Amino acid sequence: MTGAMDRREFLKFTGALAGTAAFCQLRPDLAHATTPLSGYPFTLGVASGDPATNGAVLWTRLAPEIYEPDGGVPHRRLPVQWRVAKDPGMRRIVRKGVTLAVPQLAHSVHVELGGLEPGREYFFQFKYRDELSPVGRTVTAPSRWHSVPSLAFAFASCQKWDDGYYSAYRRMAEEDFAFVVHLGDYLYEYGIDEHGGFRNVPVPDQFRPETVTLDRYRLQYSLYKSDPDLRRAHERFPWLIAWDDHEVQNDYAGLAPEGGEPNPEFTARRAAAYQAFYEHIPLRATAFPRRDELRLYRRMTWGDLAEFSVLDARQYRTDQPCGDGEFPRCEESLDPAVTMLGRKQERWLEDGLEDSRARWNVIAQQVMMGQLDHDRGDPRIYWHDAWDGYPVARQRIIDHLARARVRNPVLITGDWHSTFVNDIKRDFSNPGSATVATEFVGTSISSNGDFPVYGPYYGPMIDANPHIKFFDGDRRGYVRCLLDRRQWRTDLRMVSTVSQSDAPVSTFASFVVENGRPGAVQV
Numbered sequence: 001m002t003g004a005m006d007r008r009e010f011l012k013f014t015g016a017l018a019g020t021a022a023f024c025q026l027r028p029d030l031a032h033a034t035t036p037l038s039g040y041p042f043t044l045g046v047a048s049g050d051p052a053t054n055g056a057v058l059w060t061r062l063a064p065e066i067y068e069p070d071g072g073v074p075h076r077r078l079p080v081q082w083r084v085a086k087d088p089g090m091r092r093i094v095r096k097g098v099t100l101a102v103p104q105l106a107h108s109v110h111v112e113l114g115g116l117e118p119g120r121e122y123f124f125q126f127k128y129r130d131e132l133s134p135v136g137r138t139v140t141a142p143s144r145w146h147s148v149p150s151l152a153f154a155f156a157s158c159q160k161w162d163d164g165y166y167s168a169y170r171r172m173a174e175e176d177f178a179f180v181v182h183l184g185d186y187l188y189e190y191g192i193d194e195h196g197g198f199r200n201v202p203v204p205d206q207f208r209p210e211t212v213t214l215d216r217y218r219l220q221y222s223l224y225k226s227d228p229d230l231r232r233a234h235e236r237f238p239w240l241i242a243w244d245d246h247e248v249q250n251d252y253a254g255l256a257p258e259g260g261e262p263n264p265e266f267t268a269r270r271a272a273a274y275q276a277f278y279e280h281i282p283l284r285a286t287a288f289p290r291r292d293e294l295r296l297y298r299r300m301t302w303g304d305l306a307e308f309s310v311l312d313a314r315q316y317r318t319d320q321p322c323g324d325g326e327f328p329r330c331e332e333s334l335d336p337a338v339t340m341l342g343r344k345q346e347r348w349l350e351d352g353l354e355d356s357r358a359r360w361n362v363i364a365q366q367v368m369m370g371q372l373d374h375d376r377g378d379p380r381i382y383w384h385d386a387w388d389g390y391p392v393a394r395q396r397i398i399d400h401l402a403r404a405r406v407r408n409p410v411l412i413t414g415d416w417h418s419t420f421v422n423d424i425k426r427d428f429s430n431p432g433s434a435t436v437a438t439e440f441v442g443t444s445i446s447s448n449g450d451f452p453v454y455g456p457y458y459g460p461m462i463d464a465n466p467h468i469k470f471f472d473g474d475r476r477g478y479v480r481c482l483l484d485r486r487q488w489r490t491d492l493r494m495v496s497t498v499s500q501s502d503a504p505v506s507t508f509a510s511f512v513v514e515n516g517r518p519g520a521v522q523v
C-alpha cells in the first residue's frame with residue numbers, strides 16, 4: 001500500500017519537472033530512464049483542463065496495465081515528451097517539451113502550458129519512447145476584455161461506471177463545445193462486482209472492495225478511464241472539473257465521514273482520495289494537496305460574456321447539522337456558524353461575483369440550491385445533504401446575489417441524478433418574492449442507470465414547490481448551454497438508454513433565460 005505524497009515531496013518533483021520542461025531532446029542523465037514498458041502506455045487517454053487565456057493543463061498517465069495500481073510501470077521516473085500544435089495533424093508545432101512521470105504520482109503527467117494565444121484551439125500529443133498518445137484538442141480562453149458574441153459548453157455529473165455505459169459522452173463528443181464542466185461524482189467509491197454491474201463485463205477481484213487506500217482509488221480511476229467514450233470526450237474538449245462526495249465517500253463533510261465523527265482513518269482515506277483525484281484530473285500544481293487541503297475552487301473568465309466560479313461544497317462544509325437524510329429541519333442548522341463553503345471560499349465567491357464584469361455569472365457547484373419541500377405536511381421534510389440542510393448559509397449567498405446586483409447569476413448543479421430547473425427565490429417560503437438567480441440541475445451521465453426510481457419518488461413533491469419549473473428523474477444525459485449577449489439557452493440532451501454505448505441522444509426539453517431577467521422559461 002502506498003501512502004499519500006506530502007507537499008514538500010511534491011514540490012521537489014515539480015521543481016524537477018520545471019527544470020526539464022524546456023528541453024525537446026532528453027537530457028543525457030534522463031536517457032537511461034527510457035525503460036521499455038509491457039504494452040501501450042496511453043491506455044487511459046489524454047485530457048486537458050482549466051483553460052486560461054495563455055494555455056491550459058495537459059494530462060496523461062502511463063499505464064500499460066489498467067488492472068494494476070501502479071499501471072504496470074516500473075518504480076522509477078520516466079521522461080514523457082509532449083507537443084502542442086495549431087493543427088490536428090500535429091505539423092505546425094508551437095510548443096514542445098519533456099516532463100517526468102514519477103511513481104509517487106502514479107506516473108501521471110500534468111503540463112501547464114503558457115505563452116499561447118487567447119481564444120483559439122490547439123492540439124496536443126504525448127510520446128513515450130516510440131509510442132504516441134491519441135491527439136487531444138484544447139482551447140484557450142478569450143481575453144477578459146474581448147467582446148465574445150457566443151459560447152457553447154456542456155455540463156455533466158455522476159458517472160457510476162457499473163450503472164451503465166457512457167453513451168452520453170459518446171454523443172457529447174459529437175457536438176461542438178468550447179469546454180465541458182463536470183460537477184462531481186466523476187468516480188464512485190463502491191466496490192464493483194465480478195460482472196461489472198449493469199455493464200455485464202468481467203471485472204477482476206481487486207475491484208471488489210470499497211476504495212479506501214490510494215492504490216484502490218487509483219485502480220478505480222483506471223477502470224473508469226478505460227471507457228472509450230469518456231476518453232473521447234476528454235480528447236475533444238478541455239474540462240473544468242469539480243468534485244462532489246463520491247470521489248471520497250458518500251455524503252462525507254469536511255473531515256467527517258458519512259454518519260460519523262472525524263477520525264485518523266478517515267483523514268488518511270480522504271488524503272488518499274484527494275491525491276488520486278489530482279493524479280487523474282488535469283489540475284494545476286497549485287491545486288495539489290497542502291496540509292490535507294486540495295484547492296479546487298477557482299474561477300474561469302470567458303471574455304466579457306461569462307465568468308465561471310467553480311465551487312467546492314464538500315471539503316469545508318460543516319458536518320450535516322441535522323444528520324444526513326430526509327427529515328424535518330433541526331435547530332442546529334439555523335446556527336450562522338454552519339457553513340457549506342467555509343468562510344474563506346464564501347468570501348472569495350462574494351468578492352468575485354461583485355468584481356465580475358461578465359454578462360453571465362455562472363456558479364458551477366455540486367448540490368441543489370433550490371428548496372425541495374418533500375410535501376408531507378408539517379413539519380416540512382428536506383434532504384439535508386443539499387443546501388436545504390444549510391438554510392442560513394444558503395440565504396447568505398442568495399442575499400449577496402440580490403444586494404450586490406450580480407449580473408445574470410446562473411447556477412449549474414449536479415448530484416441529484418435528476419433534472420430540476422429552479423427559480424432561486426429571495427425567500428423560498430414566499431412564492432411572491434423576487435427571483436434572484438436561475439438554477440439548472442443536470443441529470444447523471446449513468447448513475448441510477450435506466451431505472452425510473454427518482455421520477456415516481458420526487459415527482460409528486462414538485463407541485464408543492466412552485467419555484468421548481470421543471471423536473472425529470474428518469475433520464476440520463478448531459479446539458480448543453482448556448483449563451484449569447486441576449487439569451488441563455490439550455491437543452492437537456494438525454495440518451496435513450498445506458499445499457500449500450502451507442503444509444504442515440506435527443507433534446508428532451510429546452511429553456512431560455514433572457515438577459516436581465518432571472519428565471520428560466522421552457523420553450
Ligand SMILES: [Fe+2]
Nearest residue numbers: 158185415447
Ligand atoms: Fe452522484
